Amino acid sequence: MKHLKSGVTALLLIGIVIALTGIVYADQAGDGSPVIMSPGLSQKPGLIQVISFPQGASVSVDGVPANGNTPVTVTGIVPGPHIVLIAKPGYADWAGNLTVKPGLKGYVNAALKPLTGIISVQSSPAGGTVFIDNVSRGTTDVVIPDIPSGVHQVRVEKSGYLNGESTVTVSGGRTAYVKANLKSDSGSVQVNSNPQGGAVSLDGNIVATSPALLNLVTSGSHTVTIKKAGYLKYSANVMIKPGDKKYLYASLEKTPKPGHVYNESNNGDTFYLPQNAVVQVRLPENSSTGFGWYITTTPGIEVLDKSFTSSNPGVPGAGGTATWLLKLSGTGTMEFSGIYKQGWMPTSGNEPTYTITVVVQ
Numbered sequence: 370m371k372h373l374k375s376g377v378t379a380l381l382l383i384g385i386v387i388a389l390t391g392i393v394y395a396d397q398a399g400d401g402s403p404v405i406m407s408p409g410l411s412q413k414p415g416l417i418q419v420i421s422f423p424q425g426a427s428v429s430v431d432g433v434p435a436n437g438n439t440p441v442t443v444t445g446i447v448p449g450p451h452i453v454l455i456a457k458p459g460y461a462d463w464a465g466n467l468t469v470k471p472g473l474k475g476y477v478n479a480a481l482k483p484l485t486g487i488i489s490v491q492s493s494p495a496g497g498t499v500f501i502d503n504v505s506r507g508t509t510d511v512v513i514p515d516i517p518s519g520v521h522q523v524r525v526e527k528s529g530y531l532n533g534e535s536t537v538t539v540s541g542g543r544t545a546y547v548k549a550n551l552k553s554d555s556g557s558v559q560v561n562s563n564p565q566g567g568a569v570s571l572d573g574n575i576v577a578t579s580p581a582l583l584n585l586v587t588s589g590s591h592t593v594t595i596k597k598a599g600y601l602k603y604s605a606n607v608m609i610k611p612g613d614k615k616y617l618y619a620s621l622e623k624t625p626k627p628g629h630v631y632n633e634s635n636n637g638d639t640f641y642l643p644q645n646a647v648v649q650v651r652l653p654e655n656s657s658t659g660f661g662w663y664i665t666t667t668p669g670i671e672v673l674d675k676s677f678t679s680s681n682p683g684v685p686g687a688g689g690t691a692t693w694l695l696k697l698s699g700t701g702t703m704e705f706s707g708i709y710k711q712g713w714m715p716t717s718g719n720e721p722t723y724t725i726t727v728v729v730q
Contacts, residue, residue, distance in 0.1 A: 415469035417443045417453065419477045426457035426481060446475075455479050459518035459541065484518045484541020490525065492549040497527035509549070516545075525549040529585055531611060556613030558583040560593060563620050567597035579619070595619050601673055601694075624674065627694060631725055639726040647673070648695045650705060652723060655688030662691055662723070664707040669699020669729065700729045 419428045421439040428435040428443065430451050435443045439455065448471040455463040460481035469475045490499045492509040499506050499513070502522050506513045509525060518541045525533040525547075533549030560569050562579040569577045572591055576583060579595055586609050595603040600621040607615050627649035629642065642648070654662055654677065666672065674694040681687035695705065706724040710716065 412448050413472040414444070415446045415448055415472060416474040417446055417451070417467060417469060417477060418474055419443065419453065419455065419479070421455050421457070421463070421479045421481055423457065423460075423481065426455045426460070426463075426479075429454045429456075442474075453477050455481065457481055459484055461541075485515045486518060486539040486541055487544040488513045488516050488521070488523065488537060488539060488547060489544055490523060490547045490549070492525045492527070492533060492551055494527070494530075494551065497525040497530070497533070497549065497551060500524040500526065512544075523547050523549075525551065527551055529587060530554050552611060553585075554611050555585045555587050556609040556611065556615065558586055558591075558593060558607055558609070558615045558617055560595070561616075561618045562595050562597070562603070563618075564597065564600075567595040567600070567603070567619070567621060570594045570596070593617055595621065597621055599624055624694065625696075633723065635725055636723050637725075639728065641728045641730070642697055644697060644700055644729050646697045646729075648697065648727070650693045650695065650725070651690050652707070653688060654691040654709075655686075657686045657688075659711045659713075660709055661712065662707040662709055663712070664693065664705070666695070666705050667703045669697065669701065669703045670705060670727075671696040671698045697727060697729050702726060702728050 417430060419435070419439050419441050424439050426439045428437075428439060428441055430443055430446065430453055432452075432454075435441050446469045448469050450466060450468045453465050453467055455477075460483050463479040463481055465477060465479070467475045467477060488501065489512045490509055495509050497509045499509055499511055500523070501513060501516065503524075516539045518539050520536060520538050523535050523537055530551040531554045533551050535547055535549070537545045537547055539545050558571075560577070560579050560581050560583060565579050567579045568575050569579050569581050569583070571583060571586065571593055573594075583593075588609050588611055590606060590608050593605050593607055601624055603619040603621055605617055605619070607617065609615065625647045627647045629640070629646065630649045630651065631638070631640075632651045633653065652662055654660075656677070664672075672693060673696050674692075676692050677689055678692065679687050679689040681689075693705070697703070704724060704726050707722065708716065709721040709723075
């Protein structure tokens with residue numbers, strides 16, 4: 370009886386120990402002998418390798434930030450299901466579920482979608498062409514959607530104005546506003562002449578009658594000419610900068626009367642003339658056919674004027690007479706020569722030519 374009580378007491382003590390430690394018995398497969406197992410012991414941790422495109426995104430697992438940006442391997446992951454979150458400025462967040470197995474590596478490969486925003490571009494004056502990162506995107510005023518988040522270069526171009534350029538940062542789902550106040554890329558030229566009433570040309574195009582104010586003359590070099598019947602043509606070069614106002618005053622010289630007049634019948638002739646003599650050469654021409662006289666002169670011959678007189682004014686295709694007024698300002702032997710041809714055609718050697726020689730002593 371005493372031994373029975375001792376056995377019962379031992380069993381009770383073992384039960385108390387089991388209750389306190391959580392150790393349970395299980396049969397070991399094979400021989401049926403008991404094995405002690407602890408449900409509180411952790412399984413071997415796993416890993417998660419995270420790759421994203423583009424790289425450089427932050428990673429968190431179950432809300433806990435990883436140490437480093439993609440590509441990154443997160444260690445010490447408890448086996449089981451987890452939530453992986455990938456974030457990068459300018460891109461939509463990526464989230465996914467991943468189950469990690471004990472001691473193994475799980476893989477996440479995420480293609481991040483860029484967030485887009487809007488750029489609204491206005492200009493004063495309106496009607497400028499808008500370029501986003503050097504790509505044409507319409508004419509102001511314009512709203513341009515689907516612009517990737519980030520920094521972009523905006524340029525507005527309009528004829529007669531300096532380019533308006535700015536840098537803008539676009540955020541996903543938002544509108545960035547650009548207002549370009551374009552500055553004029555032009556100036557003006559005040560043209561006066563004595564006498565007045567001359568035809569004023571800018572770069573070969575008649576634009577006014579003197580006196581005249583030429584507005585919106587684009588920046589750069591320009592040629593202004595004034596031509597009035599009975600007077601020599603006046604010509605001057607002007608350089609314009611944005612906002613410039615230039616003044617041009619021309620004292621027109623009367624056209625001198627030629628002391629000698631030559632025509633096609635004098636082809637090949639030589640003349641002996643005094644220095645500063647004024648000579649006129651008259652040759653038939655019909656530019657409507659594409660043909661014209663291409664003239665060259667040797668040094669010492671100054672071309673004072675060149676004009677054309679139609680033989681039948683107002684009739685399309687009518688020919689006429691081309692006239693050159695020359696001043697023999699040099700000395701020695703000089704030539705006035707020309708070839709009659711179409712300008713875009715190469716010289717064949719069969720074209721009509723004209724030459725006169727003058728000897729100035």
